[in-house]
Amino acid sequence: xxxxxxxxxxxxxxxxxxxxxxxxxxxxxxxxxxxxxxxxxxxxxxxxxxxxxxxxxxxxxxxxxxxxxxxxxxxxxxxxxxxxxxxxxxxxxxxxxxxxxxxxxxxxxxxxxxxxxxxxxxxxxxxxxxxxxxxxxxxxxxxxxxxx
Ligand SMILES: [Zn+2]
Ligand SMILES: [Zn+2]
Numbered sequence: 697x698x699x700x701x702x703x704x705x706x707x708x709x710x711x712x713x714x715x716x717x718x719x720x721x722x723x724x725x726x727x728x729x730x731x732x733x734x735x736x737x738x739x740x741x742x743x744x745x746x747x748x749x750x751x752x753x754x755x756x757x758x759x760x761x762x763x764x765x766x767x768x769x770x771x772x773x774x775x776x777x778x779x780x781x782x783x784x785x786x787x788x789x790x791x792x793x794x795x796x797x798x799x800x801x802x803x804x805x806x807x808x809x810x811x812x813x814x815x816x817x818x819x820x821x822x823x824x825x826x827x828x829x830x831x832x833x834x835x836x837x838x839x840x841x842x843x844x
Contacts, residue, residue: 709761719744720754724764724778729786729795731773769795769824783821789829791836798825 702721703713711717716739723738724730730738736751746754755776758764765780769788775795785798810818828836 705763706761709763711757711761711763715744716746716750717754717758719746720751720758721763721778724776728777728779728797729767729775730777731775735776767822767824785821785823785825787825787827789832790826791828791832794829794832796829798823 702718705721706713706717719739719742720735723735723742727734727738732751732755733748735755736746736748739746739751755764755766759766759776762780764776764778766774766776767786768774769786772788772793779797783800785800787796787798788794810821
C-alpha cells in the first residue's frame with residue numbers, strides 16, 4: 697500500500713499532507729468500517745502520536761474532502777471507510793455489529809432510481825441490510841437447542 701498515492705490524493709483534495717492524515721487513510725484502507733476510537737488506536741499502533749480530538753478533526757477534514765465516507769447504521773456510532781464513490785451498501789449483524797460491504801444489488805443505476813424522486817436530483821443511495829452474520833446464526837441456533 698503506497699503512502700505516495702495517499703499523499704497525491706490528499707494534495708489533489710487540497711489538503712496538506714501530514715503524518716497523521718496519511719496514517720488515518722492507511723488505517724481505514726486496511727481496516728474499513730472503523731469507529732473514530734478504533735482508528736485512533738490503530739494510528740497510535742503505527743507509532744504516530746495523535747490525540748483523540750485530532751483523530752476527529754482529521755476524519756472530518758478527510759470526509760469533507762471526499763476521501764473517506766462516514767456511515768451511521770442505526771444504534772451504532774459513526775463508522776468510517778476509505779472505499780468511496782462506488783455507491784456500495786452495507787450489511788450489518790444485529791447481534792455482534794459486524795459490518796460488511798455489499799455491492800449494489802441490482803446495478804448502480806437502478807439503486808439510484810427511487811420509485812418517487814420528489815423532485816430531488818439524487819446522486820447517492822445508501823441501503824443498510826440488517827440480519828445475523830453466520831457466526832451469530834450458529835450461536836442463536838445453539839441457544840434454541842437446535843443441532844449445529
Ligand atoms: Zn454477528
Ligand atoms: Zn463499506
